[in-house]
Amino acid sequence: MYLSKVCRLLVTLVLTPLVLTFPYAALGDDVATSESLTTLFRASRKVISVNQNLINDASKGHKGLDGKSVVEMAKANYKDASGKTLSSGKPQKAMLESVSEIMSEAQELINQADVGFKGFLPAIFARRVAGRFSQKMQGSMSIKLTAPKKYVRNRANRPDKWEHDVIENKFKGEGYENGKPFFEVAKSKGKDAFRYILPEYYGESCLGCHGSPKGELDITGGKKEGGVLGELGGAISLAIFK
Numbered sequence: 001m002y003l004s005k006v007c008r009l010l011v012t013l014v015l016t017p018l019v020l021t022f023p024y025a026a027l028g029d030d031v032a033t034s035e036s037l038t039t040l041f042r043a044s045r046k047v048i049s050v051n052q053n054l055i056n057d058a059s060k061g062h063k064g065l066d067g068k069s070v071v072e073m074a075k076a077n078y079k080d081a082s083g084k085t086l087s088s089g090k091p092q093k094a095m096l097e098s099v100s101e102i103m104s105e106a107q108e109l110i111n112q113a114d115v116g117f118k119g120f121l122p123a124i125f126a127r128r129v130a131g132r133f134s135q136k137m138q139g140s141m142s143i144k145l146t147a148p149k150k151y152v153r154n155r156a157n158r159p160d161k162w163e164h165d166v167i168e169n170k171f172k173g174e175g176y177e178n179g180k181p182f183f184e185v186a187k188s189k190g191k192d193a194f195r196y197i198l199p200e201y202y203g204e205s206c207l208g209c210h211g212s213p214k215g216e217l218d219i220t221g222g223k224k225e226g227g228v229l230g231e232l233g234g235a236i237s238l239a240i241f242k
């Protein structure tokens with residue numbers, strides 16, 4: 001009698017913390033995966049921003065930005081940004097493969113000589129990589145570059161309701177810490193998911209296209225948004241489906 005009580009107590013003492021911590025441990029994994037993938041996504045896009053002048057150079061044919069070299073530069077940027085070597089998990093591999101494929105497919109365009117601006121931009125690269133990654137993950141994960149509704153240029157990048165609410169009510173809310181991601185378990189496309197979204201802000205280099213005067217055409221032929229330095233200009237949104 002006494003022994004069984006002690007046993008039950010022991011079992012409770014051992015199991016309760018396990019049961020209680022399990023969901024948080026799982027969430028911790030999702031946070032780590034999200035941090036890794038959004039950092040890698042930005043690290044890859046940075047290769048395109050840093051090489052924008054080279055890509056636009058009309059005096060050069062071959063630019064040396066093939067799939068393999070862009071993947072290597074993305075990995076180096078990842079290490080600089082996170083202080084860690086990229087883990088070789090399935091989603092990380094899928095993202096690097098996506099980067100490589102998108103660059104292979106862009107070779108003809110970016111290696112043209114005698115053409116300056118070719119319309120190959122960080123946001124366009126990012127949209128293509130995101131689409132390819134989401135396809136490769138076959139409904140288990142998806143990533144997307146989005147923006148505040150009033151600033152969206154490409155309808156494919158429009159925020160869904162959850163993204164819109166976080167952008168307007170959290171990121172733009174009084175006192176929200178700059179650069180802090182927001183995450184929670186929520187629906188995405190009607191399915192349960194761990195959702196993670198990271199805000200991004202306009203820097204000086206963005207304003208030639210997204211800045212003032214509002215409505216004036218930029219080099220791409222699109223209308224400038226009238227954005228200002230440091231303003232919330234976009235967000236990277238990741239869903240890990242359950």
Ligand code: HEC
Pocket residue numbers: 121123124127145146147151152153154155157200201202203205206207208209210218219220222233234235
């Ligand atoms: C040369 C002009 C140009 C520059 C410079 C530029 N962008 Fe863009 N941006 C565009 C175009 C064009 C699109 C639409 C891309 C597409 O079709 O997906 C876009 C799309 C975006 C999007 C996706 C949402 C949308 O509007 O469709 C975000 C977010 C964004 N830009 C942020 C930035 C930030 C932040 C910077 C600076 C680091 C920047 N852009 C620099 C032209 C530019």
